[in-house]
Amino acid sequence: MTIVGWAQIALVLAIIVAAAVPLGRYIAAVARGRVTWLGAMETLFYRAGGIDPARGQDWKGYGLSMLAANAAGFVLLFAVLRLQGMLPLNPLGLDGMSSWLAFNTAVSFVTNTNWQAYSGEVAASYLSQMAGLAVQNFLSASTGIALALAVSRAFARGGVKELGNFWADFTRVTLYVLLPLTLVLGTAFVALGIPQTFASYVTATTLEGAEQVIPLGPAAFQIAIKHLGTNGGGFFGVNSLHPFEGPDAIATALQIWGQAIIPFALCLTFGRIVGDIRQGRALLAVMIGFVVLATAAIYAAEAAGNPLLTALGVDPAMGNMEGKDLRFGLPLVALFTATTTGASCGAVNAMFDSFTPLGGLIPMFLIQLGEVLPGGVGSGLYGMLVFALLAVFVAGLMVGRTPEYLGKKVQAREIKLAMLAVLILPTTILGFTAVSLVLPAAVSSIQDGGPHGLSEMLYAYTSAAGNNGSAFGGLTSDTPWMNVTLGIAMLLGRFAYVVPVLAIAGSLAAKAKAPESAGTFPTHGPLFAGLLAGVILILGGLQFLPSLTLGPIAEHFVMLAGKTF
């Protein structure tokens, strides 16, 4: 680790936080319906859909609308992927995807996971990428942000049934937040060298006379929303490592900015919606704290290099470079990795499968902590609020008072629902991993021997259930078993989680908002932030440390002992 390395990390983080302040304010205005510069188009959507944007929905109505929009998105995307061979904008004449793969991919993009069992330049036509996958990059992100706005409103006032109108939130977030940001970031990406063309692949003749087929495509626009929406599904097979997807250090820094900016800003939006900006800042501080610690751990582990290679006569000065390209440098790889796994994005600018054992442990553990640090767009905020309820509950137990959060009494019903939500992640991850480690059809997907093989399988279900989408790429994931079970894990991680969260929101919204009193536990200071961080760490640690011990931690000691597989 070097001073220059830390200066890079600090600079990029500072730019994200500086931009989160105005963006948080802007999203709050969008949520209130005060932003109208595309009013004509917005109205057109409402008219065509027969929607009254001013009509509030209770949590069930809001949730049902959300599920309907996502189901429709799934059906259309599945059809496009299956039929791409017959559709236009397919210059390479690619065939339709198999039904297992199309199911997995459609679920993956609708749930904002973007797990990819296919490789972009080999298996997806320009139309599938642009009008199929990229559209879900937008809509799954708008879904997450809309849900976060609905849950935030539950804390704003007392005695209300309605959480807002899903269709209005969904339309406004897409038109006023995601589309303009995508156009701006996409333009910067083209300037840095990311292609944006409908021309077919180009065949070059190299200086030594060989042929090289260079893939192209309408990539920059899709890559911009891939980060802004914390989707993470690469246009090209190796994601942001591809020289066309991550052409230089500026591009990778902008992608880090893109994948963290909305999750950070939404904390401040939450503060504005509940009328106390300090509440949002406390949540943001916890998120940033974890991102910095995780970045430091990854940076240190990767900079140390692989001792097994050093023993062969490799200079360890540049760290562990297997599976990494040169142009980003380790500090930005570490920050990118911490934000992409902390933020449920899943884009990668280095291959996690080839990380040192401890370097690979951190991204996996960040997902297992619940995808709230800072979490996906929207899902990070509502996930964090679930942990906040658990934190005040723990504090309430310690002092023997009924816990309150933002003036709302937190009672048995909310805590039961919160526990139901947080148990979905470990149940799905550990359940599927355990079954897959004894099932021959699944075990054959593992590439590496020893503890690393276990890490590959554990990471896959962690990534799917956490709706992250990154992978230990050695695993063969395009098999019927993996496609179906990972698809189910993604659905559970997204929708089985969000239903209890909406139910909590509905229940809290109806409660009276008690005024602050001398006995109120303040939820904006360092004491609460520390408690919240502790709850997140203890819950995640207790659930996943045993499996991590068998995977990356065992591998670390095996590596130090010089053993290979």
Added chain:
Amino acid sequence: MSVLRPAVTMVVGFTLLLGIAAPAVFTQVAGAIMPAQAGGSLIERNGQVVGSALIGQNFTGDRYFHPRPSATSGADPQDSSKTVDAPYNAAASAASQRGPTSQVLIDAVKERVAAAGLTPVPVDAVTASGSGLDPDISPENAARQVARVAQARNLPVDRVRALLTANTTAPVLWLLGAARVNVLRLNLALDDAR
């Protein structure tokens, strides 16, 4: 059902807007104002495309600087159902995906270290890149290749070293990223040097 109409309208409407109209206009505008970048930063020599400035390619002869090892593969020309090693196959980017304790990785690196000569070897010279298409090598790696290239080309070592220095890119703003040498650009400069 009351949610069906808005759901279908929204998905179809946004597909037309975000999946067709917006990227189509964006592509036109990007192609008009930044045609080189939007088209893949292609490099032409005598009217023929020799590669992209951003995509690495394989060089094996002594007359050229060599890139990093690449783990990409391609279809076997004898049997299209199988794949064979095809370094720098840009049509199918890939990494080795080998874990740190993988014997396959250790064996591959051992072989490359043995071929590289003097130890310690710069790590980028003996490890496969993440994309399989890394266009760059480290200045340390390039410096070790200067003598070989100079001899094969009958050029003074200082001349080759000067070309290397001229084609070394510093970190952005001397801060972001790492110092690197674009192998294709350096090799083009070598071919131009008389």
